[in-house]
Amino acid sequence: xxxxxxxxxxxxxxxxxxxxxxxxxxxxxxxxxxxxxxxxxxxxxxxxxxxxxxxxxxxxxxxxxxxxxxxxxxxxxxxxxxxxxxxxxxxxxxxxxxxxxxxxxxxxxxxxxxxxxxxxxxxxxxxxxxxxxxxxxxxxxxxxxxxxxxxxxxxxxxxxxxxxxxxxxxxxxxxxxxxxxxxxxxxxxxxxxxxxxxxxxxxxxxxxxxxxxxxxxxxxxxxxxxxxxxxxxxxxxxxxxxxxxxxxxxxxxxxxxxxxxxxxxxxxxxxxxxxxxxxxxxxxxxxx
Amino acid sequence: xxxxxxxxxxxxxxxxxxxxxxxxxxxxxxxxxxxxxxxxxxxxxxxxxxxxxxxxxxxxxxxxxxxxxxxxxxxxxxxxxxxxxxxxxxxxxxxxxxxxxxxxxxxxxxxxxxxxxxxxxxxxxxxxxxxxxxxxxxxxxxxxxxxxxxxxxxxxxxxxxxxxxxxxxxxxxxxxxxxxxxxxxxxxxxxxxxxxxxxxxxxxxxxxxxxxxxxxxxxxxxxxxxxxxxxxxxxxxxxxxxxxxxxxxxxxxxxxxxxxxxxxxxxxxxxxxxxxxxxxxxxxxxxx
Numbered sequence: 354x355x356x357x358x359x360x361x362x363x364x365x366x367x368x369x370x371x372x373x374x375x376x377x378x379x380x381x382x383x384x385x386x387x388x389x390x391x392x393x394x395x396x397x398x399x400x401x402x403x404x405x406x407x408x409x410x411x412x413x414x415x416x417x418x419x420x421x422x423x424x425x426x427x428x429x430x431x432x433x434x435x436x437x438x439x440x441x442x443x444x445x446x447x448x449x450x451x452x453x454x455x456x457x458x459x460x461x462x463x464x465x466x467x468x469x470x471x472x473x474x475x476x477x478x479x480x481x482x483x484x485x486x487x488x489x490x491x492x493x494x495x496x497x498x499x500x501x502x503x504x505x506x507x508x509x510x511x512x513x514x515x516x517x518x519x520x521x522x523x524x525x526x527x528x529x530x531x532x533x534x535x536x537x538x539x540x541x542x543x544x545x546x547x548x549x550x551x552x553x554x555x556x557x558x559x560x561x562x563x564x565x566x567x568x569x570x571x572x573x574x575x576x577x578x579x580x581x582x583x584x585x586x587x588x589x590x591x592x593x594x595x596x597x598x599x600x601x602x603x604x605x606x607x608x609x610x611x612x613x614x615x616x617x618x619x620x621x622x623x624x625x626x627x628x629x630x631x632x633x634x635x636x637x638x639x640x641x
Numbered sequence: 642x643x644x645x646x647x648x649x650x651x652x653x654x655x656x657x658x659x660x661x662x663x664x665x666x667x668x669x670x671x672x673x674x675x676x677x678x679x680x681x682x683x684x685x686x687x688x689x690x691x692x693x694x695x696x697x698x699x700x701x702x703x704x705x706x707x708x709x710x711x712x713x714x715x716x717x718x719x720x721x722x723x724x725x726x727x728x729x730x731x732x733x734x735x736x737x738x739x740x741x742x743x744x745x746x747x748x749x750x751x752x753x754x755x756x757x758x759x760x761x762x763x764x765x766x767x768x769x770x771x772x773x774x775x776x777x778x779x780x781x782x783x784x785x786x787x788x789x790x791x792x793x794x795x796x797x798x799x800x801x802x803x804x805x806x807x808x809x810x811x812x813x814x815x816x817x818x819x820x821x822x823x824x825x826x827x828x829x830x831x832x833x834x835x836x837x838x839x840x841x842x843x844x845x846x847x848x849x850x851x852x853x854x855x856x857x858x859x860x861x862x863x864x865x866x867x868x869x870x871x872x873x874x875x876x877x878x879x880x881x882x883x884x885x886x887x888x889x890x891x892x893x894x895x896x897x898x899x900x901x902x903x904x905x906x907x908x909x910x911x912x913x914x915x916x917x918x919x920x921x922x923x924x925x926x927x928x929x
Contacts, residue, residue, distance in 0.1 A: 474853040478918070494851050523847065536843045537852040541859040543895055544836050546914035548829060551888040553917040555824045559811065561924045563782050564825040565762040569925070570858040571829040575918040579911035586899050586907060597896050600839040604892070607831055608885050611874050619874060623867035626834035629841040630766070630863040636849045637857070 369422030370485030478576035535592035657710030658773030823880035
């Protein structure tokens with residue numbers, strides 16, 4: 354399948370770079386917008402884009418479909434400028450990590466725009482174009498959130514792109530998306546970062562040498578792009594705080610049980626966590 | 642290299658089973674002690690042990706070297722019974738997850754025993770003999786803690802075993818071991834379990850379908866054996882609580898920054914975690 358329209362990918366980092374690499378052979382023409390000159394040079398050298406620029410407004414002139422792959426606040430900023438930058442309108446899809454604020458801003462676009470929100474549930478703890486991987490989306494859930502500007506045309510295009518990526522489309526309201534990802538994605542980011550910070554306070558030369566795969570895996574997310582995380586935490590603040598409070602109560606409960614050496618409660622607390630982990634793994638294995 | 646002595650491995654779960662499989666071709670005779678009949682049958686069928694029994698005292702009669710691979714409290718229990726079960730003494734090594742309580746109990750053994758504490762820094766989130774893997778120890782740090790009963794003979798045997806496993810020996814005091822592992826190992830266990838419990842409170846049918854590799858990795862440790870974890874938390878209570886308090890302060894700090902939308906502090910908090918993560922990865926990569 355070929356996308357005959359002219360694509361413009363804004364942000365050629367981990368996510369946008371991966372998107373560009375995955376779509377390359379299926380897209381007639383792609384322009385890449387990125388503020389880093391080294392990234393633009395590399396994407397051009399790789400043949401991932403036909404043209405690379407730091408100037409969004411110049412790129413927009415020749416764009417039919419705009420794919421926004423920057424951190425959330427930058428996506429919001431671009432959406433707000435779009436009506437003046439591209440008065441005739443175009444098709445817009447974003448792949449930002451939170452969806453409610455983006456959805457509201459998308460819905461304010463003039464009717465000349467058709468727009469849909471997207472969020473591929475995949476990633477890596479390494480930021481930047483160098484870490485891009487066209488296979489990253491394969492098998493991942495790709496959430497789509499409809500806005501007031503979602504037309505059948507942009508929805509069909511989004512589904513075609515998701516199919517090309519090998520991901521699994523799933524429609525969810527922006528609000529529900531932000532609630533669920535606050536739990537399964539944003540909370541783990543904060544937990545991993547807090548864990549990395551707490552353990553790094555230890556004064557033992559051989560600390561990292563002693564650490565095993567359990568530490569590696571439970572702190573992996575701490576390596577994620579701080580700007581991406583910052584925008585996530587600030588644009589999904591209420592749901593993230595709710596989940597942090599639920600999490601903090603679990604932590605306080607287990608601290609109390611250890612303090613009081615309440616062996617029976619502690620055993621039940623740990624066993625329930627193991628049971629939930631097994632239930633999660635089974636459902637994950639079953640859904641392939 | 643062959644171990645010409647008669648080994649007895651107590652506990653043929655994930656760790657003891659892996660130990661047995663790795664040592665099999667290097668040990669003249671191995672008896673396995675496990676309370677689960679199915680595990681005994683399987684270890685015997687695999688040829689990992691020459692004889693399998695649930696009766697430790699019967700096995701001890703014919704044992705030169707006792708390898709203890711059960712949860713910590715069971716190791717302590719066996720060490721306390723050893724003088725009456727084996728009046729003539731023998732060589733003892735354990736691979737329990739905490740070392741201070743074990744070290745103190747080991748030091749109380751009569752001088753007919755020679756004993757050393759050990760802790761291979763590796764594992765899996767799946768418990769039981771089925772998950773055993775003789776390659777699990779390869780490249781891992783294997784901590785040795787000397788007790789009042791440590792002789793040159795048991796130390797040399799321990800180093801030989803570690804060499805056969807492909808692990809890297811590292812001597813540490815029992816106290817320092819428990820302080821460091823409270824941070825790099827025990828804290829991550831609690832954090833993963835609390836995260837699993839908090840997220841499992843979400844009422845969204847597609848919760849696990851939406852979750853990605855970040856959630857998988859940051860919660861993996863929650864699948865660990867609850868009995869092993871219980872014994873860790875109760876026998877390393879002080880150090881674990883200290884680390885939980887340090888961790889809780891990090892969590893409260895970031896909650897406060899999100900509540901107050903303190904963008905500058907939050908950006909600095911996240912960037913420092915990323916920097917620490919990169920430093921950890923670089924040292925880990927350098928130490929191979």
